[in-house]
Amino acid sequence: MFNFMHNMTSYEDTFKDFTWKSVEEELGYKPGDFINIGDYCTDRNCRLGRAEKKALIWQDHHGNVKNYTFDDLRVLTNSIAQYLKSLGVKSGDRVCLFMDKVPELYLGFLGILKLGAIAQPLYSAFGSESLFTRLDDAKTTAIITQKKHVPKIRTILKDMDYLKYVIVVDETDPTHSKDKEYIFNLDTCKRVESFDIFPSTAETPSVLHYTSGTTGKPKGAQHVHYSVISQYITTKYSLDVKEDDIYWCTADPGWVTGTSYGIIGPWANGITQCVLDSGFTADNWYSFIEKHKITIWYSAPTAIRALMKEGEETIKKHDMSSLRYLASIGEPLNAEAVLWSDKVFGMKFHDTFWQTETGSMVVSNYPCMKVKPGSMGKPFPGMEVGLVDIKTHKPFDKKGVVGIIAIKPGWPAMFRTYWNNKETYDKKFENGWYLCGDRASIDEDGYYWFVGRDDDVINTAGHLVGPFEIESALLEHPAVAESAAVGKPDPMNMEVVKAFVALKKGSEPSKMLELEIMNFIRKKLSPLAMPQEVEFVESLPKTRSGKIMRRVLKAKEWGQEIGDISTLENDM
Numbered sequence: 001m002f003n004f005m006h007n008m009t010s011y012e013d014t015f016k017d018f019t020w021k022s023v024e025e026e027l028g029y030k031p032g033d034f035i036n037i038g039d040y041c042t043d044r045n046c047r048l049g050r051a052e053k054k055a056l057i058w059q060d061h062h063g064n065v066k067n068y069t070f071d072d073l074r075v076l077t078n079s080i081a082q083y084l085k086s087l088g089v090k091s092g093d094r095v096c097l098f099m100d101k102v103p104e105l106y107l108g109f110l111g112i113l114k115l116g117a118i119a120q121p122l123y124s125a126f127g128s129e130s131l132f133t134r135l136d137d138a139k140t141t142a143i144i145t146q147k148k149h150v151p152k153i154r155t156i157l158k159d160m161d162y163l164k165y166v167i168v169v170d171e172t173d174p175t176h177s178k179d180k181e182y183i184f185n186l187d188t189c190k191r192v193e194s195f196d197i198f199p200s201t202a203e204t205p206s207v208l209h210y211t212s213g214t215t216g217k218p219k220g221a222q223h224v225h226y227s228v229i230s231q232y233i234t235t236k237y238s239l240d241v242k243e244d245d246i247y248w249c250t251a252d253p254g255w256v257t258g259t260s261y262g263i264i265g266p267w268a269n270g271i272t273q274c275v276l277d278s279g280f281t282a283d284n285w286y287s288f289i290e291k292h293k294i295t296i297w298y299s300a301p302t303a304i305r306a307l308m309k310e311g312e313e314t315i316k317k318h319d320m321s322s323l324r325y326l327a328s329i330g331e332p333l334n335a336e337a338v339l340w341s342d343k344v345f346g347m348k349f350h351d352t353f354w355q356t357e358t359g360s361m362v363v364s365n366y367p368c369m370k371v372k373p374g375s376m377g378k379p380f381p382g383m384e385v386g387l388v389d390i391k392t393h394k395p396f397d398k399k400g401v402v403g404i405i406a407i408k409p410g411w412p413a414m415f416r417t418y419w420n421n422k423e424t425y426d427k428k429f430e431n432g433w434y435l436c437g438d439r440a441s442i443d444e445d446g447y448y449w450f451v452g453r454d455d456d457v458i459n460t461a462g463h464l465v466g467p468f469e470i471e472s473a474l475l476e477h478p479a480v481a482e483s484a485a486v487g488k489p490d491p492m493n494m495e496v497v498k499a500f501v502a503l504k505k506g507s508e509p510s511k512m513l514e515l516e517i518m519n520f521i522r523k524k525l526s527p528l529a530m531p532q533e534v535e536f537v538e539s540l541p542k543t544r545s546g547k548i549m550r551r552v553l554k555a556k557e558w559g560q561e562i563g564d565i566s567t568l569e570n571d572m
């Protein structure tokens with residue numbers, strides 16, 4: 001593909017010339033103006049002539065498909081906003097979305113924002129306890145949910161005086177009446193042609209997103225409507241969306257990727273999005289891409305590794321020729337995965353790095369830029385990103401030296417606080433920088449190379465080793481599907497490396513295989529990074545957003561309390 005076809009044609013030129021003001025002008029926004037994410041994703045598209053364009057192509061696990069145009073989105077989000085208002089929900093109230101990936105989740109999110117309330121999306125797979133912690137932290141006023149999830153709410157309802165409305169979107173029995181429960185049906189609701197959108201401005205709170213809980217208790221990152229400026233332009237430049245694209249972000253909106261790039265960014269660009277409300281199998285996913293002729297696919301390393309594990313035969317059964325751009329988020333993307341996608345899809349996955357707190361991409365690979373497999377790419381134009389010293393937290397500029405990724409505050413999508421936790425928020429800033437808590441180095445060409453999270457770095461005999469290089473080396477072995485490297489206590493060296501390995505189908509754990517793997521990685525790693533032990537496991541503990549929870553494995557090695565595991569996806 002030629003560079004002139006991309007939205008960003010030269011990274012260097014864009015970086016040099018970029019201003020947030022120019023993005024504001026492109027969107028027709030001036031400081032102090034009305035700005036509402038609900039409006040940007042729906043009404044604004046209709047004003048721009050996209051009323052009849054498909055906005056959402058939704059498919060369930062039976063293969064049933066529903067389509068919504070931007071005008072449907074406009075009217076139905078009005079209906080939801082109007083309904084919430086009629087109940088008594090007010091601007092600033094927290095409204096939780098607790099649903100599978102049904103259309104009501106996507107439209108509900110925007111309806112809440114149109115009303116000026118704060119959207120609080122949570123994974124529908126959460127149990128009562130995980131749900132309660134987050135509702136109680138936010139003192140949530142209303143929850144929009146499906147019938148099948150209501151029992152989990154009922155068990156905690158008595159402990160939540162603040163929760164006034166449990167709105168069920170698929171209750172078919174109109175006589176149904178239970179404490180605080182209300183019925184709202186998107187298919188039969190009154191279509192509200194016009195709704196007075198809340199007069200929100202840049203700093204009006206929009207979304208309350210809980211972090212993935214990979215390193216500890218999840219924190220509620222609070223965002224504002226102005227974030228759409230970042231989400232719009234990063235989607236345009238990093239994901240390269242164009243008017244005719246069919247875009248699929250695989251993330252659940254319970255995770256920030258599913259809102260910033262599964263709702264806001266693409267719809268602020270007026271792009272057709274697909275949603276698959278069904279469990280993962282490689283065959284399902286490829287069929288979905290084939291059926292809807294998806295052109296841009298934004299996914300996560302865990303999913304990519306699962307596809308690699310499945311092998312190429314499944315891909316060959318499908319026509320993947322519609323794809324033109326692939327991107328990844330959430331965890332370090334191993335070089336092996338990038339090379340694999342190049343081989344099987346004829347294009348590389350482009351890694352992007354960002355956090356719930358940053359609200360939008362921070363470092364990414366751009367379509368106009370050469371991909372160095374294993375690198376996260378370069379900072380987004382308009383964002384001042386750099387490294388600070390691990391101990392002093394002072395910025396430095398030496399190539400190849402590991403530091404903590406830091407950003408100068410001021411980009412539009414930055415979180416404005418942690419809900420109820422200003423103290424932790426304040427601790428994230430030092431010497432005028434926001435500290436991400438992730439370690440990386442920068443090479444001669446300005447590319448960022450991820451090393452590990454602060455908490456995951458292994459200190460062996462005074463040397464700091466990042467789990468990423470060890471896990472990447474392990475992944476190159478043909479029998480390894482996934483791995484996690486953690487520090488285990490050692491009387492001599494303080495910590496030594498222990499690797500947990502999940503094998504691909506057809507490989508069985510054995511002493512022989514362990515030795516073979518050890519020999520294989522010995523050639524790739526420094527002696528300090530070499531695991532002293534490999535333990536074979538069926539699967540690795542992961543968050544619902546697919547992140548490996550190394551702290552869970554580490555706590556076991558150290559005989560410590562495991563801590564908050566409310567986001568744990570699988571039983572180990």
Ligand code: ATP
Nearest residue numbers: 211212213214215216330331332352353354355356
């Ligand atoms: P918690 O803050 O609750 O521990 P979390 O940090 O996993 O959870 P998220 O905000 O969902 O919650 O994830 C952001 C983190 O994910 C980053 O700080 C980084 O550690 C990791 N991450 C995201 N993208 C990448 C990437 N491309 N490469 C490496 N790490 C990534």
Ligand code: MG
Nearest residue numbers: 211212215355
């Ligand atoms: Mg985090």
